[in-house]
Amino acid sequence: MNRVSIKDVALQAKVSIATVSNVVNGKGRVSAQTARKVQDVIEQLQYYPSQSARNLKDKQSYMIAVVVPYLKEAKLYDNPFYWKLIVGIEEGAKHKRFQVMLMDVNDDESFAFVQERHLDGMVVVGTFHNEPVLERISAIQKPVVFLDSYLEHPYLHQLLIDDEQGGYLGAKHLIELGHRQIGIMCGLLVNGGVHAARLKGVHTAMKEAGLPLDSLQIFEVHTSAETGRFLAHRINDQFPQLTATFSFSDIGAVGLIRGFHDKKVSVPADMSVIGFDDMHYVEYMNPALTTIRQDVHMKGKLAVEMLMEMIDHPSVEARQIRLPVELITRESAGPCSRA
Amino acid sequence: MNRVSIKDVALQAKVSIATVSNVVNGKGRVSAQTARKVQDVIEQLQYYPSQSARNLKDKQSYMIAVVVPYLKEAKLYDNPFYWKLIVGIEEGAKHKRFQVMLMDVNDDESFAFVQERHLDGMVVVGTFHNEPVLERISAIQKPVVFLDSYLEHPYLHQLLIDDEQGGYLGAKHLIELGHRQIGIMCGLLVNGGVHAARLKGVHTAMKEAGLPLDSLQIFEVHTSAETGRFLAHRINDQFPQLTATFSFSDIGAVGLIRGFHDKKVSVPADMSVIGFDDMHYVEYMNPALTTIRQDVHMKGKLAVEMLMEMIDHPSVEARQIRLPVELITRESAGPCSRA
DNA sequence: CTGAAAGCGCTTACAG
DNA sequence: CTGAAAGCGCTTACAG
Structure with missing residues (x-):
């Protein structure tokens, strides 16, 4: 396929391949005239330098x-x-x-x-x-x-x-709105992972407000809309004391809101929901999602x-x-x- | 960086580079014994064949x-x-x-x-x-x-x-639901483009039902949630005769639904909306989006x-x-x- | 079964 | 300013 090589160009332009290389890379001293000529031939022959060959020399692939x-x-x-x-x-x-x-x-x-x-x-x-x-x-x-x-x-x-700050901001917002019994929908809380950091922020907000950590209900589940929907059903059935749920992902929050709607739980009147990420479409949901934005x-x-x-x-x-x-x-x- | 080359392996294994190449590629005849030895050295030296060099020969990059x-x-x-x-x-x-x-x-x-x-x-x-x-x-x-x-x-x-079929299915569904005045939210209708094909399907459905094409209101706009929201407002204000809107993208439909909600137009009671694509999250929206699915x-x-x-x-x-x-x-x- | 050698298409000192 | 030559790390006939 890639038939034309630096040799072809050199031959046609009546120069050495070194010169062709120089004009291609703008290196070395080349007279304006030869540069011109080489450029023309390159154009005419549709020459594309082989990156593979270059890589071989440079040990760089860009x-x-x-x-x-x-x-x-x-x-x-x-x-x-x-x-x-x-x-x-x-x-x-x-x-x-x-x-x-x-x-x-x-x-x-x-x-x-x-x-x-x-x-x-x-x-x-x-x-x-x-x-x-x-x-x-x-x-x-x-x-x-x-x-x-x-x-x-x-x-x-x-x-x-700043995951910790994200968790903090979300929880603080809920606390300021008067919520005391808060559910947390998060993924696996592995040692020092993203979700653990967010949870830490939530804890900080709770402590600051003088709230006991055990009024927090942690749901360590898969991060998906499906799971969120199912979790909302479960919360409605088994955790009636909760008045707010903070999901550590927007996608989970989307599922939660839908799940609460299934159960005729009105968001936010009966249940507040906060997400995390601020994916572009959550602004257009009904209700529009309150969330933690990251860029x-x-x-x-x-x-x-x-x-x-x-x-x-x-x-x-x-x-x-x-x-x-x-x-x-x-x-x-x-x-x-x-x- | 990538210090160790085929030569190093050959040297260490006391064979030629051709032999190394053969065992690496499983080509040619190599005795089990030398193969074994070469494998060991490769392992030991952490040898990775350079794709760049290979590409140069093969004119293939995989x-x-x-x-x-x-x-x-x-x-x-x-x-x-x-x-x-x-x-x-x-x-x-x-x-x-x-x-x-x-x-x-x-x-x-x-x-x-x-x-x-x-x-x-x-x-x-x-x-x-x-x-x-x-x-x-x-x-x-x-x-x-x-x-x-x-x-x-x-x-x-x-x-x-099958864009045309998609347009057809959506429109037919709306017509079967009794809608006669239908709005279409689509992108630029360039000659023979995706959206033109979908519109063609819509036309077919209209004709099949004996409906005049001019009861269709075409909105050729940017494909985005923002635009959908704005369009819903405009439809509410200027096109009261419309009872359904078919968006040629889910993202547009999401905006539409939100925009109608802004104006207290109930979906689907007062206005039906259909999308296109079936993005994963539209199933969880409220109301859940009726749409055309593609895989x-x-x-x-x-x-x-x-x-x-x-x-x-x-x-x-x-x-x-x-x-x-x-x-x-x-x-x-x-x-x-x-x- | 194994090796010496050419060649892929470049770049880069090194001469001139 | 320009060119001859070596070399990057492979693969592939070709001998042996």
């Missing part, structure tokens, strides 16, 4: 990978979050003339592709909880930015949001920026950057009717 | 690109559709041991990267309306599958859904399959595959109150 664990899990599958993130990453990469590869990898899969393709770095999304994976990632000795991964290694470059697109762009910095300056100091979150007050959380 | 036009447009930006599609593609590609690159390209941008990186093919999502782009894509002489692109070239490999994940997987077939058999005949759609009846469309 490509980064975005690694997402377990694409098959429905959780990721239906989560608009990831698309927004990837778009942010692609945008940032493009700006730096890098291209991006998408990979989903399982806990036990190899990261050999990073070496094989001479990737310049990668952005790893979400937590790989088991240490072996982490070690394998570190072992490849390439620039890596970890997104939303609570890892306790100060030498790792991490980008997270996912910015997260993607910032991740690339961090990565590029590491690529340009391999010895740059590791940073743990934490993006702010914000309470977005809409309609789904209101005053406690049983205050 | 990588395909997913090309999405205009990532910056909010339309794509907030559309979960694309993520689901990409996941489907990645899954299919992985199955064939291919990796995927993500690119957004503008109408006037170059497709040089396909040649430069020796990509094995690409999936192009959405229509590039102007012919020059299409010509440039064709000019690169690589396997390409066009997704949702209405292109009138029988030699192009295309994968679409986006399947679409992604099928696209790769078509592409792989082209890669394996370059002369395979071009096909235009059209995936079926399905009416999903939920709550947002009901009997016409003014029938």
Whole structure:
């Protein structure tokens, strides 16, 4: 396919391949005249330099990978979050003339592709909880930015949001509205994970208000709309004392609201609901969702920026950057009717 | 970085690089014993063959690109559709041991990267309306599958859904519910585009029912929730005769429903709404959205399959595959109150 | 079964 | 300013 090579251009332009290389890369000294001539031939022959050959010399690919664990899990599958993130990453990469590869990898899969393709770095999304994976990632000795991964290694470059503050803001809002008996819909509370951090923030808000932590009802469930709907039914049947539910994901909140509606529980009159993320469509729901906003697109762009910095300056100091979150007050959380 | 090369392995294992190559690729005849020895050294040295070098020989990269036009447009930006599609593609590609690159390209941008990186093919999502782009894509002489692109070239490999049938099913449902004055929220009706096809289906349903086409009110607007909300307000104020609105996207329908709610127009009692796509969350909305379902994940997987077939058999005949759609009846469309 | 050698398409000192 | 040559890390006939 890619028939025309640097040789063809050199031949046709009556110069050496070194000269062609120079004009292609704008390096070395080339007279305006020969440059011109070479350019013409390149144009005429439709010459495209082979990145593969370049990579072989440079040991650089101008490509980064975005690694997402377990694409098959429905959780990721239906989560608009990831698309927004990837778009942010692609945008940032493009700006730096890098291209991006998408990979989903399982806990036990190899990261050999990073070496094989001479990737310049990668952005790893979400937590790989088991240490072996982490070690394998570190072992490849390439620039890596970890997104939303609570890892306790100060030498790792991490980008997270202020999950604790998010939990705090949501809980505080509910408390200020008079709620005392609050349900929490969260995913698995693994040691120092995203949801554990959010819960910690909730605890802080409770303590600040002088409320006992055991008036909190924790539901450690799968993060999905399906689960939220089912949980709402369960709360209605078995936990009548609850007047508010804080879901650590918008998608869960969407399910909750629907589930309460199924049971004729009015949101927010009878039950307040708060979500987390501020996905674009929750503003248009009925009731519009009160939630904790994080700027996912910015997260993607910032991740690339961090990565590029590491690529340009391999010895740059590791940073743990934490993006702010914000309470977005809409309609789904209101005053406690049983205050 | 990638220090260890085939030479190092050869040296350490006391064989030639040809032999190493053979055991790595399982080609040629190698004695079990040497194979074993080489394997050990590979393991020990942590040797990863360089894809770049391989590509240089093979002119193959085992990588395909997913090309999405205009990532910056909010339309794509907030559309979960694309993520689901990409996941489907990645899954299919992985199955064939291919990796995927993500690119957004503008109408006037170059497709040089396909040649430069020796990509094995690409999936192009959405229509590039102007012919020059299409010509440039064709000019690169690589396997390409066009997704949702209405292109009138029988030699192009295309994968679409049955848009016309989708429009037909939605309209027919509304007509059966007694609606006569129907609004259509669609995007730009470019010559032979996706939305034009859907509209054509709507027309068919109207004609079948003996209804005049001018009782249809077409709103050619931007595809977004924001626009839907605004449009609902406008319909309420200026088009009181309408009793149903068919949006050619779920995201538009979400906005519509919210907009009608703003104006105290009850859906479906006073106004029926139908969407298109069946994004996962619309089932949980209140009211749950009646919509036309397409299987986006399947679409992604099928696209790769078509592409792989082209890669394996370059002369395979071009096909235009059209995936079926399905009416999903939920709550947002009901009997016409003014029938 | 195994190895020496050419060549893929570039880039990069090094001469001139 | 320009070119000859080496080398990046592989694969692939071709000998043996």
